[in-house]
Amino acid sequence: MKTSSLFVLDLIVWFLLLRSILCYTTFNKILLPSGVTGPESAVFDRGGGGPYVAVSDGRILIWLGPTVGFVDFAYTSPNRTKQLCDGTNDLQLGPTCGRPLALSFNYRTGDLYITDAFYGLLVVGFNGGLATQLSGGHKYLSGIDVESYTGFVYMTDASFTPDSTGRLLKYDPYNHNVTILVSSLSGVGGPAVGSARNYVLFPDNVNKNIQRYWLQGPKIGTSEVFLTDCGSPKNIKRATNNEEFWVALEKQIQQPTPGYSQPQGLRVNGSAAVLQTEPLTEFLNMNIAVVQEINNAIYVGSSHTNFIGVYTN
Known part of the structure; x- marks a missing residue:
């Protein structure tokens, strides 16, 4: 007969196993x-x-719950007017x-850091409003992660074409x-950035x-291939568990039509082990940008x- 301590150990093992294979069955x-x-x-x-x-x-919106919905929090352009810009998706108006x-938040200070296609790197405080530009002159800052302990900001500078001029950058706020x-x-x-602050992961979606x-x-100061044959990865976010990440990616599938793109959320750990593959079927043939985990849900x-998708279990 097993002792109580062995029984508890078995329960923990089973919980961790279920956590690693748990699927998100509800979509809103x-x-x-x-x-x-x-x-x-x-x-x-x-x-x-x-x-x-x-x-x-051109806005950053915040969700205040189903009663209020989304409201304005911040914006990046000093030239922006609500009359001209609200509701537009015209890139020609991007400079305005x-x-x-x-x-990405710096959780120690409460500041929100922003990458903007036209205004580069910006930051805004917890009260929102017009963000302050920190660094401009980039081609197309497409991703960001703030390491809150040091305050360093890691960002990627891409381009509109799949050339080889992309860069991984570090901004020092001091x-x-x-x-x-x-x-x-x-x-x-x-x-x-990994939770131990010893490395940063970044996607190379063309390759x-x-x-x-x-x-x-x-290996400080060097880069290496972390994971291959994972479809076309877009953005990476830290997961709830330490040294785990969610990758937003796309894979080509043959059903229902050859050549369709199937977005997926891929959960991996710091050893490059794939822990979970979550098909995001509600986004079939769409270009997903982010998979963010919080409170047993992914956003x-x-x-x-015209919506944020929420998967829960």
């Missing part, structure tokens, strides 16, 4: 305001508030309205310098792999929708 939408599209982000503040989303008309793409960590990248997506750049240890953003 959080609709954006009428006429607004393109939520390419879904982040939460240190109190769990949100999601905050960056949308195509702004186009924020990715968001001296305001931007350092190039890795260059000559193709189709680079959003990065994520269909994920790379790792070492921030500490014997999915896409440049093609």
